[in-house]
Amino acid sequence: MVDSETLSTLETRLSDVVGEANISTSVSDMILNAHDAWPLSEARIRAGELLPTADIIVYPATTQEVAEVLVIANETGVPLTPIGGGAGTCGGTLPIYGGIQLDLKRMDRVLHIDHESLTVTAEAxxxxxxxxxxxxxxGYTTGHTPTSLRASNLGGFIATRSGGSMSSLYGKIEDLTLGLEVVLPDGRVIECKAxxxxxxxxxxxxxxxxxxxTLGVITRATMKLFPVPEKRSFRSMCFPDVHSGLGAIKEILQSGIFPSVVRLYDPNDTAMSVSVHFDVEEGDCMLMLAFDGxxxxxxxxxxISADICLKHGAKDYGEGPSKRWWQHRYDMYYPTKFTTAGYSIGDTIDIVATYDKLxxxxxxxxxxxxxxxAV
Structure with missing residues (x-):
């Protein structure tokens, strides 16, 4: 937390940069910006705790304004925490040291679409x-569709090394990002050309x-684009166990086929997410596939993929479960009575391993x- 004299100085100097209407010391604004989707934050809020808040929030509209805010933070020795959509699940946007919270939501323009190179440049x-x-x-798609798509932003995708539900075909955010504009902690602006x-x-x-x-504030990015696929089909294959499902996935991918969606649900997930809508035997594992192009x-x-799955002992459920998942793919990210009743904490942990260790x-x-x- 900063002292009253420093806070007064910040209010004056930051107002000169972004305008008085684009800073806030409102308690309600501080509380709303004081958490992301980190399950431990949600648990602490349900327990009646107040999370650490910033001393002041600033809403820049340009890269130059971001640079000037960082210069002020350096000159005054005040901590600064960037925040975008606040949809992360690791607590990375929590202003645990108080100070300035740099909210990038005003920087929301699509700047250029290159129809020849199939790229888009947009603000973070x-x-x-x-x-x-x-x-x-x-007629294009970014190919990046994480479950938080309606609540998170481009800068957050890049800063958190995001993966999307179609990354098996289109790539993860590191594969999709061609160029960046970044403001360094001392206020210098650098461009990583696209x-x-x-x-x-x-x-x-x-x-x-x-x-x-932690290394700079991403202010704009140039991303790959893909033509919207002429066709997208769905297929659902149910396996007797995780082992056979993983074996089928490995064979599909190693054969050179890259479905746009590859999601294998273990018996618990299948029971909770699939069996309530489809007649699935207890203990089975549902593999959801989609194909674009x-x-x-x-x-x-x-x-070919269906034949591989059948060879590994799968039962064919057609398009039903996979298509239903696609139609409701963003639902799981948002609060439900189950997740807000105080009886559960849900989290997602990304894990990477080679096939032999998976x-x-x-x-x-x-x-x-x-x-x-835990289940």
């Missing part, structure tokens, strides 16, 4: 669904992808959860 504060709908109107690759030397944009706002390609990839990681994580009576 644009909400994911707004960016997706903007490029959809031109290029498909560098012929020599390191690609500096990778320093900031996944940096969680030209009709002939989609049909061929779906047929099943061991699954069973180890499952055992660790069950040791604490």
């Amino acid at each position: 504060g644009i909400v994911g669904i707004e960016l997706e709908e903007a490029v959809n109107r031109h 290029l498909p690759r560098h012929s020599v030397g390191p690609d500096l944009k990778n320093l900031f992808i996944g940096s969680e706002g 030209l009709p002939d390609k989609v049909d061929l990839e779906e047929r 099943e061991d990681v699954y069973h180890s994580m499952k055992a660790a959860r069950e040791a604490h009576d």
Whole structure:
């Protein structure tokens, strides 16, 4: 927390940069900006605790304003925490040291769509669904659809090294990001030019992808675009266990087929998310697949993938479960009576492993959860 004299200085200097209407010391604003979607934050709020708040929130509209705010933070020695949509699940936007909270939601413009190179340049504060709908109107997709798409923004995707539900085909955010504009902690602005690759030397944009706002503030990005697929088909295959499901997935991907969606639900997830809508035997594991592209390609990839799944002991459930998941794919991110009643905490942990270790990681994580009576 900053003292009253420093706070008064901040209010004056920050108002000179962004305008008096674009700073706030309102208690309600501080509380609303004091948490993201971190389950422990939600648990503390339900317990009646107040989370750490900033001393002042500033809402810049341009890269230059962001740079000037960072200069002020440096000169006054005040901590600064960037925040975008506040949809992260790790507590990264919590202003645990007080100080300035830099809220980027005003920086929400699509700046340029390059129809020749198939790229889009946008400001970091644009909400994911707004960016997706903007490029959809031109016949394109970003290919990046995390469950938080309606609540998170472009800068947050990049700062958290985000993965989307279609990353098996289109790539994760590090694959989709071509160029960045970043304001360094001392206020200098750097540009990592939008290029498909560098012929020599390191690609500096990778320093900031996944940096969680600790190395600089991302203010704009240039991203890949893809034509909206002519066809998207869905297929649902149910396996007797996780082992056979993983085996089928490995064979599909290693055969050179990359479905747009690959989601394997273990018996618990299948029971909670699928069995309530479809007749699935207890203990089975549902694999949800989707295929994007030209009709002939989609049909061929779906047929080959289904044959591989059947070879691994799957039962064919057609498009039903996968299509229903697609239609409701954003629902799980938002509060429900179950998640807000005070009886549960839900979290998602991203895990990466090679195929030879993947099943061991699954069973180890499952055992660790069950040791604490978690499901």
